[in-house]
Amino acid sequence: MEYEPVIGLEIHAQLLTQSKIFCACSTLFGGEPNTLTCPVCTGLPGTLPVLNRTVVEYTLRAALATHCRIASLSQFARKNYFYPDLPKGYQISQYELPLATDGHVIIQSEGEQKRIGLIRIHMEEDAGKLVHDLSSERGSHSYVDFNRTGVPLIEIVSAPEISSPEEASTYLRKLRAILMFLDICDGNMEEGSFRCDANISLRPKGVRTLGVKAELKNMNSFRNVQRALDFEIRRQTALLDQGEKVTQETRLWDAAKGITSSMRGKEEAHDYRYFPDPDLVPLVIDPRWVEEIRSRLPELPESKKERFLREYGIPEYDAEVLTTSKPLAKYYEACLHDYPKPKIVSNWIMSELLRELKKDEREIEECPVPAGHLAELLTLIEDGTISGKIAKSVFEEMYRSGKRAEEIIQATGWVQVSDATALEKIVAEVLAANGKEVDAYRKGKEKLFGFFVGQVMKATHGKANPQMANEILKKKLGK
């Protein structure tokens, strides 16, 4: 039997506000434990939450950028559960009346555009963090750090319209790019400011009804999301093929072992006893404010891509890749500013630059070659100082050392030999040393031409200007 996966994703994105969602404490990451707290975010009796206006504004930005419907009236609700990192015994979230619903994100899947629906976007507060110390002599200790308590999050829930692990990854990248273009989230998956849970079920191909789903947690990178979904598809397929049933449960991804394992079943699922938070009045949004925010939205990945196609005439694939992140798009345009040949610049970024970054698992922001330096290198190819082939080695050295092209070329003597007299001498030497081949060539074995070019390149350690070498060879060989 052939099955089709049905995947939905739940994203928690931390908003880049300076202060927490219901108090004035700082949201800084990495502070001394419990220094960024106050009676409100530690849930002391008698305190009252006050909603941070910027949190609402950032959420509206996300909602508008993903074509959501904005609720003129929404409400905060208490999600009740007990856990040591949750001082109030409940989390303030939104439940029945979220701020935004019915949006969508467009992704490229197998060369086609696909629309992934968003069910809702709502605001909530983050919980604290438990630190487990297993080294202590008296057995294991756990500590609690409330610095993260009350840091603002948005939860973005997609419709179950994602059909493969690859699509899930593409959707995540697109959504992350949108939030980063909006300057409302730093997108850092390792530090947990962009987290993803997934639910996945299988159904026989062509069938409309949904199968029983498993919920997956603990995936902290794009690669792990894809790996966990791949594993789940294999696990559920094996169960269904054996005539067994998939159980509805929450499963944890173990990246080291490459498997998911059951965390809790349906019967152990929490009953959160949601109810409207009596400390917070319903949130009424002025439509004029929404329009003002809409008018100030920055250029988003889709429109940037359209503009790159229109202004620079590069292929759609290039435009798609270059607009996957705001810093990458910025790098491209900065390079174009100094070397205005769109396709050449895009080729260099997409092949050489992104390859080096991928090898080091670095982001473009950490690239040791500034855009201006890449432009300088391209100019040196253009004016004939170095060949395109040598330029690749120069680029690798620039990436490794952070030095500029000019400096590397001087130090290594990689300057292209474009001196006609010098080249003529080398060509003469090559022909003299290969008399047999010269005879054969002159008798009609023309494919030997490539051999002579190769010999000239070898003699000059790849530095001969290829066009000049070709011309001189043709002249000397009498063709």
Ligand SMILES: [Zn+2]
């Ligand atoms: Zn506080």
